[in-house]
Amino acid sequence: MKKYWEVFKITWQQLLIYRVNFALWRLRTILQLLLVYFIWWSVFQSQDKVFGYTTASILTYVLVAALMRAVVLSTRVTDMIDSINSGNIVNFLIKPLGFIRYYLTRDIADKLFNIGFYIAEVSLLILLLKPPIIIQTKLPVLIPFFIATLGGLVIYFCINFIVSLTAFWVENSWGPLFLMSVFLESLGGGLFPIDILPKPLFDILMLTPFPYLIYFPAKLYLGSMSYSEIISGFSIIFIWITVLVALMRVSINAGFRHFSAVGN
Amino acid sequence: MSVISVKNLKKYYQVYQKEPGFWGSIQALFLRKYYNIKAVDGISFEIPEGELVGFIGPNGAGKTTTLKVLSGLLYPTSGEVRVLGLKPFERQKQFQANISLIMGQKNQLWWDLPAWDSFILNKEIYEIDEGIFKKNVAKLSEMLGVEDILKIPVRKLSLGQRMKCELIVALLHSPKVLFLDEPTIGLDVVAQKNMRDFIKEYNEEFRATVILTSHYMGDVKELCKRVIIINEGEILYDGSLVSIVNKFAPYKVIKVDFEKEVDVEKLKEFGEIEKYSGNFVEVRIKKGEVFATATKLLSEFDVVDLNIEDPAIEDIVRDIFNAAK
Numbered sequence: 001m002k003k004y005w006e007v008f009k010i011t012w013q014q015l016l017i018y019r020v021n022f023a024l025w026r027l028r029t030i031l032q033l034l035l036v037y038f039i040w041w042s043v044f045q046s047q048d049k050v051f052g053y054t055t056a057s058i059l060t061y062v063l064v065a066a067l068m069r070a071v072v073l074s075t076r077v078t079d080m081i082d083s084i085n086s087g088n089i090v091n092f093l094i095k096p097l098g099f100i101r102y103y104l105t106r107d108i109a110d111k112l113f114n115i116g117f118y119i120a121e122v123s124l125l126i127l128l129l130k131p132p133i134i135i136q137t138k139l140p141v142l143i144p145f146f147i148a149t150l151g152g153l154v155i156y157f158c159i160n161f162i163v164s165l166t167a168f169w170v171e172n173s174w175g176p177l178f179l180m181s182v183f184l185e186s187l188g189g190g191l192f193p194i195d196i197l198p199k200p201l202f203d204i205l206m207l208t209p210f211p212y213l214i215y216f217p218a219k220l221y222l223g224s225m226s227y228s229e230i231i232s233g234f235s236i237i238f239i240w241i242t243v244l245v246a247l248m249r250v251s252i253n254a255g256f257r258h259f260s261a262v263g264n
Numbered sequence: 265m266s267v268i269s270v271k272n273l274k275k276y277y278q279v280y281q282k283e284p285g286f287w288g289s290i291q292a293l294f295l296r297k298y299y300n301i302k303a304v305d306g307i308s309f310e311i312p313e314g315e316l317v318g319f320i321g322p323n324g325a326g327k328t329t330t331l332k333v334l335s336g337l338l339y340p341t342s343g344e345v346r347v348l349g350l351k352p353f354e355r356q357k358q359f360q361a362n363i364s365l366i367m368g369q370k371n372q373l374w375w376d377l378p379a380w381d382s383f384i385l386n387k388e389i390y391e392i393d394e395g396i397f398k399k400n401v402a403k404l405s406e407m408l409g410v411e412d413i414l415k416i417p418v419r420k421l422s423l424g425q426r427m428k429c430e431l432i433v434a435l436l437h438s439p440k441v442l443f444l445d446e447p448t449i450g451l452d453v454v455a456q457k458n459m460r461d462f463i464k465e466y467n468e469e470f471r472a473t474v475i476l477t478s479h480y481m482g483d484v485k486e487l488c489k490r491v492i493i494i495n496e497g498e499i500l501y502d503g504s505l506v507s508i509v510n511k512f513a514p515y516k517v518i519k520v521d522f523e524k525e526v527d528v529e530k531l532k533e534f535g536e537i538e539k540y541s542g543n544f545v546e547v548r549i550k551k552g553e554v555f556a557t558a559t560k561l562l563s564e565f566d567v568v569d570l571n572i573e574d575p576a577i578e579d580i581v582r583d584i585f586n587a588a589k
Contacts, residue, residue: 006388010374010381017376017417091372094335096360097389170289260339260353 003097004105011076011109026117033066033125036191041131051196056132057222061193063122063133064218069190070118072152072213076106077160078177084167089259099252100161107157134222141223144230148217151237155209158244161251168255189215206233209240265349267441267473268311268334273343275304275329275497303329305497306343311475313440316467318488318505319477322585326497327477328367331443334475335365347441361390364439368449371430373418379429380414383436390437397436404432407462424455431459435466442466444476448483460486481578493581495588505577512584513575515548518558523566534561548575 015022040062044055053061080103083089092099126133136142163180167173185191188210195202195215205211216233219225225233281297304326311317319327332338333345336352336359345352350359373382387397405411408428418426427447435442444463448456464487467474478484484491485505493501493508501508517538525542534557539546549557554572561567 003385003388003391006385010377010385013381014374014376086370088370088372090332090337090365090367090370093337093355094360094363094365095389096357170286171284172286172289175286257339260337 004101007102007105008109011106012113015110015113026121029066029069029118030121033062033121036065037062037125037129037131040192051193053193053196056134057224058193059131060134060222061218063125064221065190065214066122067115067118068149068152068214068217070114071111071149072156072217073184074107074110074114075156075160076110077103077157078164079106080161080164081167081173081177084164084259085171093256100248103161104157111153136221136223138223141220144234145217145220148212148220148234148237151234151241152213152217154241155237155244156213158241158248159209161248162244165248165251165255168258183210184213187211188213189218193219195219207236209244212237212240265312266310266346267313267348268309268475269344269346270310270330270334271308271344273304273307273330273333273345274302274341275326275333275338276341277301277303302497304333307494307497307499308343309492309499309502311473313473314467314471315490316464316474316476316488318484318491319475319494320479320481320484320491320581321477321494322479324496325494327494328445330494331365331445331475331477335363335443336360337365361437362439363441363443364434364437365443366430366434366445366447368427368446371418371426373426373429373433375419376417378415378417379421379433382418382429382433383414386433386436392437396438400436400438401432404435407465408432408458424451424458427451427455427459428462431462438470438472440472442472442474444474446478447476448478448480456480456482463487481581485577493584495585500584500588508577508580509574513580515550515575516554517546517573517575518549518554518561519546519569519571519573520544520561520565520567521569523568526565 037059040058041055043050044058048054050058080089083092092102125131136145159180160177163176164173166176187194187205187208193215194205194211197205212233216237220230220233277300278298279301281299283291307326307330319330321327329338333340334347334352336355339353348359348362350356352359373379374385383397383401386392387394392400401414405414408431410425410428410432413421413425414429418429421429431447447463448459451459460483463474463476466472467487476483476487489504491501491503491505491508492499501511503511518535522543522545526545528537528540528545531537531540531545531547534547534549535553536548537545538548547557558570558572562570
């Protein structure tokens with residue numbers, strides 16, 4: 001276990017080295033947050049309730065969605081692409097080191113780092129803007145929220161892992177990743193709660209893994225979901241995790257086999 | 265018992281041609297033109313403990329492929345491979361903990377961090393005892409003379425310094441078997457020399473079994489008593505460096521300095537002329553005829569100096585490769 005703790009530490013050290021890079025990345029997330037925040041704030045200037053959301057619930061949604069970005073969407077798995085393309089992946093394959101565990105550790109390190117900054121930034125934002133927000137204290141709401149967040153995290157990890165592994169076969173895995181990030185931002189609920197979309201579209205979206213990364217946990221936090229929605233949500237998370245974990249394992253084996261057959 | 269045993273190893277790649285880029289890959293999903301590359305085509309050899317063997321061959325000869333199979337990265341198409349009695353491709357912990365692969369063109373050091381941080385990571389990965397770790401770092405960095413650069417970010421180091429740190433990080437767990445793929449590539453003459461000295465010292469001190477590939481004959485000449493010459497996936501020669509000369513070069517080279525300029529036409533009857541510059545000539549002569557030829561040269565011309573030498577290893581190896589084409 002100690003080796004993964006060392007992987008964790010070296011990931012943080014690496015993040016600390018690229019201070020400017022990291023500062024810019026945080027600046028980007030803050031601007032993104034402020035942008036969405038003020039769009040919704042101005043929508044509510046003229047009316048009290050839009051799409052069934054109050055000012056407090058929508059602004060809370062925006063802040064929780066930002067938290068989901070830090071917890072779920074921050075990742076180092078995609079580093080794998082460069083490592084495969086450059087051939088440096090051989091350095092992992094000859095060492096007594098678990099491939100999935102290595103990247104999972106890197107991911108957790110990255111997430112904790114980002115969460116730290118999120119807390120600082122959002123506290124500042126709340127102090128300065130004093131928005132009306134909902135502080136959720138009910139355990140029966142918070143526990144499903146935490147579980148759903150964890151589920152989203154696993155889904156995102158698997159998706160990224162699978163897409164990154166395509167680097168074994170194609171030269172440009174950043175293409176599909178970029179496409180995926182567009183899907184995540186819009187269909188995952190990063191910009192707006194997706195239940196404001198037309199019902200048929202919303203129903204279809206809820207069958208895809210994307211809403212479970214941001215929308216579903218954020219909505220759970222608000223405590224405004226019906227039991228049937230919650231149960232069906234968790235069932236779909238469970239199904240996706242089962243499918244994605246299996247697919248990830250198959251992809252890893254196939255990737256290694258391809259690598260060992262073709263070399264690099 | 266042999267530490268490395270290879271029996272009739274074959275490694276064929278199926279390679280396909282594809283248009284560049286992502287869309288080319290999509291196209292290639294449906295329509296691919298395959299062809300086979302025989303990277304390694306039926307080689308066998310045994311290497312006992314503590315031996316330092318040089319693998320030489322031109323680019324694409326199959327050297328790196330062989331090392332990759334031996335280190336468990338590639339699955340052999342056929343044949344039997346054992347390293348330390350284990351099958352490399354099974355990648356057992358016991359195997360991984362006892363080997364190391366250093367590729368001159370790949371790096372395992374963390375680019376943005378000082379080498380020291382990568383050392384600590386490897387210490388944990390290989391579960392190296394704190395005391396042994398400290399001792400090894402001290403010893404290896406002293407042998408390579410890099411004690412004072414271990415705390416500088418790797419990206420700020422020169423290529424030579426970086427390669428030395430790469431060597432250290434790969435040797436911290438005291439591997440019993442060491443695969444070195446072009447360890448001196450891109451290094452200047454001084455750094456090459458340092459690297460060679462180090463490899464030799466490491467091999468002697470730790471009784472490590474080492475396979476070294478290189479296309480610098482200098483590396484091999486200085487380090488390896490035994491060489492394996494490989495070309496187009498097949499072994500052309502496996503034996504001592506010294507006996508290459510006997511086996512592949514049934515000739516000697518006579519170098520003569522003349523008092524005055526000598527017509528090249530008059531020299532042609534003595535043997536195959538390799539170099540000629542008016543009053544200097546270098547002639548290839550069959551081994552049995554050396555004495556007669558030298559006597560004749562001395563009696564017919566005004567000779568200032570005459571040397572009889574074995575041909576240079578470089579030339580012999582080049583001839584072997586040319587003949588194999």
